[in-house]
Amino acid sequence: MKGTNMAVLPYTSIVILLGTATCILSQEPSEAVLNYRLRPIYRPHLYQINLTVPSSAFTPTDNAYSGIVNITFSVVDNSSSIIELHVDREYLQVQSVVFGNGEQNIDVSQNISFNDDTDIMTIGNQSIVVGKNYTLEITFGGLLSTTDMNGFYKSSYTDVNGTTKYLATTQFQPTSARRAFPCFDEPALKAKFDINIKLPTGMLALSNTLRNSSTIVTTELQEVQFERTPTMSTYLIAFVISDFDCTNAPTMVDNVPHQVCSRQEASSSRSWAEEIGPKVLASLNNYTQIGYGESMGKLDQIAIPDFSAGAMENWGLVTYREAYLLWDPEESSNRYKQYVATIISHELAHQWFGNLVTMQWWSETFLNEGFATFFEYFTTHDVLPEWELDKQYVIDVVQNALRFDVLESIQPLQSNVSTTKEVFAKFNTISYHKGGSIFRMIEHIMGAANFRSGLQAYLKSHRYNNTVPEDLWTELNKTTDLSYSNLPEPLDVVLDSWIKKTGFPLVKATLNGSTVTLTQSRFLLSGNTSSTSEWFIPITYTTSTDENKFASTSPREWLKPNSAVNITLSGNESWIILNNHMTGFYRVNYDSTLWDRIGKALRTENFGDIHEVNRAQIIDDLFNLARTNQVRYSEVFGLIEFLNEDASYFSWTPALNGFSFLLERVGRESDLGQKISSHLLSLMTNLYESTPIRHSNESDQIYTLKQVLAQSWACYLGHPNCTQQLRTLYSEYKINGSRPNKNLRDAVYCTALRHSNDSSDWEFLWNKYLNATLATEKSTILNSLGCSTNEILLEGYLNMTLNDTSGIRSQDRYTVFLSVLSRNTVGIDVAARFMMANYAEIIEKYQSMNSLTNMLMSLANKFTTQQEINMLKNFTESSNLKEEYVTVVNSAISTAEANLKWMQQFEDDLYTYYEISNSTTNPPPTSTNGGISANTGTNIVALLVVISLFSCYN
Ligand SMILES: [Zn+2]
Structure with a gap:
């Protein structure tokens, strides 16, 4: 599965950090470890699944379907007389169970019991012995889920005629196959599957394998039989019943038919997936030397209008969010083009790593x-x-x-x-x-x-x-x-x-005479180095005299637990840098002499020939060492001065992450925040000027990503020229309909709304959202609507996420929340008030397992004042929160308190660097860009920061 959190743009243009991410930081050992697992004695061999999904299930009111599953299985242990398997009774009603022991079929319907916490159905008093095959025939009634996007669920869309169309689709990973049919629902309990579906005539049924046969049963029902699957896990089974259509990819790899499917109106945006899919498949065939076609006779990739994760690797029938499969060359950005390609690679790689x-x-x-x-x-x-x-x-x-x-x-x-x-x-x-x-x-x-x-x-x-x-x-x-x-x-x-082991090491390099000594400790946010965890660390390094700079990534030395490594220098080297291309999973700190030498080299021509990936490494390590008080910020700023000259996308991404964290902590509009902003703007002059707004070069991916980065940040920081140009582009769009460059749309929309007091600007974009049919455009607009500084508009926007008819899909509700929370300072208070006033409804409507948890953690990461911490404390006391949420709120309070402590610890160093007095009595000045209202109560900036400790995936 691919999460929706591919927010690799940690800046103002972003975002897709949503979904059902479950940000559990620590897991207490489960009280009843064994109860949630089936005893390891069952060996399912074959499922014959017969489902009937009538036309009434494709209406707004009825969600019922029916099924019979016949499972052949054996056991590897004689010690039991009960049979267990998974059934989720919220969705399945078991009507009868017939047990076949090879001699007779016994109705055991009166002999079953259920545990609704573990979803385990138990059939008692049956003699089962090793070496025999048994069958279970279970007849059941099922309900399509309409409350979340797991199991066998219903999705819908509006076609070109304005008619609402319904489809039924599946998402089983990790534990939801049991919602669609009774099964041994654990990944190791693999079996083959014969799937047979009765569905309304005229609709299309797809499943993991090719259709074997299709027959008309009645004037209303047809029956589709699919070929037997290879031996596979239950969580990889999928079926979709829709009125979609598909197009064949232009090239077949190893004679395997390869289709891209979606609602018919979106057919023109399938071509990028059709082009890239076969290339990815061929590359993986070649890499693994196991042909995809050896196990599967076809590959379908299908875009689902409502989808909780980013995509899902069901064997032979990969499902995607529309925005991650459908890409329009005129309208969708290069970033989305990259998402489509990389997410296809992710899901197709699973066909081997996960499915096979x-x-x-x-x-x-x-x-x-x-x-x-x-x-x-x-x-x-x-x-x-x-x-x-x-x-x-x-x-x-x-x-x-x-x-x-x-x-x-x-x-x-x-x-x-x-x-x-x-x-x-x-x-x-x-x-x-x-x-x-x-x-x-x-x-x-x-x-x-x-x-x-x-x-x-x-x-x-x-x-x-x-x-x-x-x-x-x-x-x-x-x-x-x-x-x-x-x-x-x-x-x-x-x-x-x-x-x-948990965590990763920090390698410390210390110079003594001509010897560099390497030692290790665990890198912790707390700065605590007393942990005893130690690793076998592959050491690579480059010195100024190495001819083949940074190219070699094979281990030159190993830093072992409880020992040190000594590197003897010849004396001619002006610098040494460890971890070539950052291939080792660790950070590096140097003593001040070694840092000085690196800093000097970076300020020489061509950055001392230090590779851009290692420049990215140095910058990211430095900011994180400063964050944990192992290097001073004043030293970091000195060492990264070379960014004046450096316009590399790879250097700048971690640099902006580092600054983003700082701005979030001190507040973009505070005195210090403005000093940091000016510093950053001056540092990025070269970057900004190398990617002018009016100069697009779509065929150059890195240039385009860099342009978006530079323009979004410059405007966010209040660069007058940037702001003015992007606002002009928005006016032109509003007045004469000329659409902004597809790559800069997010920056244009966001900048315009951030600086507008005219609610018609917001409504203009909202109407564009309602009328857009392309998912990438809808997603870009949703992310931008939270940029407004008008609290009433933001409140209204959040309230729409609780309204089923607002036009915001349930998959996108969390995107809206994050957009309001993250894209400007005003939104933090608005988002906090909304969350506290509506938490009960949010749990119900946001339709993911941990939406409230994620919200609380995202909020806490933005909080830095005592006032905000008190607000969270009052919330726990005054609301009737369930115990599990109280734990989360307490976690959130700790996070916010840590933020406050961080501020107290670091502001002196930052103030000293910027040579301004640390006076808390000075009122913060008015925002320099005139758009962001100063908000003294909320010293937090509005960036979606991927470095958020609590951002996580589904
Ligand atoms: Zn995955």
């Missing part, structure tokens, strides 16, 4: 999602090298994981989960981004060719099966070249520390 070979249980979710994240970038890079996704990986994935994995309480990659809530919580930044970062580190430890051979062997030996990390290490061990990797211990021993 599946993790044993959700405790090892990173085996699925870490690999999918890795190939999301590197497969796309193989197909489109000019997008430089190998470098984007460092700033989007590695640095994001390093910013996230910094709390004492955070879970390691591999951690035990049991309850449904814990399982959902594994779909987080650790599994995706840390997992992906560790796989990239292993690739560089082993060398790309050896890593690839190891993965090929791993896939081959475990296909149609399930794995734990040890299975992967075993195969990788075999293809490791010891001399290349210079390993101090076997690979599995080395990797164990990265998988089972």
Whole structure:
């Protein structure tokens, strides 16, 4: 599954940090560990699923369908006389159960019981022994979900004639197959599936495999039988019944039919997916040396109007949010073009890593999602090298994981989960981004060719099966070249520390004479270095005299637990930098002499030949070392002065993340905030001028991403020329209908609304939203509407998320909340008031498992004053919150208190740097750009910051 949190743009243009992200920071061990799991004795072999979804289910009022499932299974243990499987009784009503023991069929309907906490149905008093096959025939009535987008659920859209059309679709990962049909709903309980659906004539049914046959049953019903699936997990089953149509991709890879499907009106925006999909598939076929067609006879990619995650890798029938599959060359931005390509790569990589070979249980979710994240970038890079996704990986994935994995309480990659809530919580930044970062580190430890051979062997030996990390290490061990990797211990021993331990190391380099000594400690947000966790760390480095600067990423040394590494310099080197291309998952700090030398080199011509990815590394490490009080901000600002000259997208992304954090803490409109803004604006002069508003170059992806970055930030910081130009573009759009450049639309919309007191500007854009049919445009507008500084408009906007007929889809409700919260200072109070006044309705309407949790955490991250902390405290006391939410509010209060403490700790250093007196009695000056009203009560800035500790995935 791909989360919706691909907010790699941490600036004013952004955002898609929503969905059902479950930001559980620490998981208490489950009280009843075994109860949520089936006993490990069942071996399902074949499901025959017959569903009847009548035409009444495609109306606004009726959601009923019916089904019969026949499951053939055996057991591997004689010790039990009961049979257990999963049924979610909120959606399924079991009508009868017939048990077949090979000799007779016994009606055991009176012999069943249910546990609605664990969703386990138990059939008692049956003799089951090893070596025999049994059957269960379960007849049931089902309900399509209309309250969330999990299980078998209903979605709708309005066609060109203004008619509402309904469709029924599925989202089973991780634990919702049991909502659609009774099953052994655990990833290791793989089986084959025969799926047979009766549906209204004239509608299209798709499932994982090709249609076997299609027959007319009555004038109203047709019956579609699908080919038997390969052996697979229940969470990967999918079916969609709609009036969509599909187009064939122009090229077939290995003779596998490949279609892109959507509502018919959107057919013109399928061509990018049709073009890129086969290229991605061919690249993965080649990388894995296992043809997709060996297990699946077709591939469909389908855009679903209502979808909670970003996309889902159902084997052979991949489902997407519309905005991540449908791309219009005239109207959709380059950023969305990249999303479509990378998310297709992510989902198609899962066809091998997840579908063909599946993790044993959700405790090892990173085996699925870490690999999918890795190939999301590197497969796309193989197909489109000019997008430089190998470098984007460092700033989007590695640095994001390093910013996230910094709390004492955070879970390691591999951690035990049991309850449904814990399982959902594994779909987080650790599994995706840390997992992906560790796989990239292993690739560089082993060398790309050896890593690839190891993965090929791993896939081959475990296909149609399930794995734990040890299975992967075993195969990788075999293809490791010891001399290349210079390993101090076997690979599995080395990797164990990265998988089972929480956090990551900080490597400290200290110069003594001509020797650089390296030591390690855990990097923690608290700055606490007393933790005993230590790692086997692959050390690479470059010195000023190395000819092949930064190119080598094979380990030159290993920094082992409880020891140091000494590097002897010849004396001619003017600098040394560790962690070439940031392939190691760690940060580096140097003593002041070594930092000075690096700083000097960066100020020379061509930045001392220091590679742009290592410049990005230095900047990100510096800001995070300063944040944790290990380097002073005044030193950081001195060391990054070279950004005056540097217009690299890769240098600037972490720099703006660093500044964004600072501005969020001190408040954009405060005295200090304005000093920081002016400093930043002056530092980015070269960047801004190298990407003029009127000069677009769509064919250059990095230029375009950089232009959006530079223009959004300059306008946000109040650059007069930028603001004026973008406001003019908005007026032109409003007056004569000329649409702004598709890449700058977010910046244009947001800047215009931020500076407008005229509510007709907001209404103009809202009407554009209502009339837009393209999902990328709708999403861009929704993100921008929160930029207004008019509290009444913002309140009205938030209230619309609770209104089913407002035109805001349930999948987008959280986007609206984040837009109001994140895009300007005024919105923080508005969002806080809204959340507190409507929390009960939010839990119901926002339709994700943890929307209130995510809201509270997002809010807390913006809070920095005692007044705001008190507001949260009053909220817990005055509201009737459930215990689980009280815990979250308390967590939020701790976060806000930490923010306050941070401010007290660092403001002197910042004030000193900017040579202004630290007087709290000075009223904050009026905003320089005239648009953002100064808000003394809320010293927080309005940026969506990806560095948010609590941003996480689904
Ligand atoms: Zn995924």
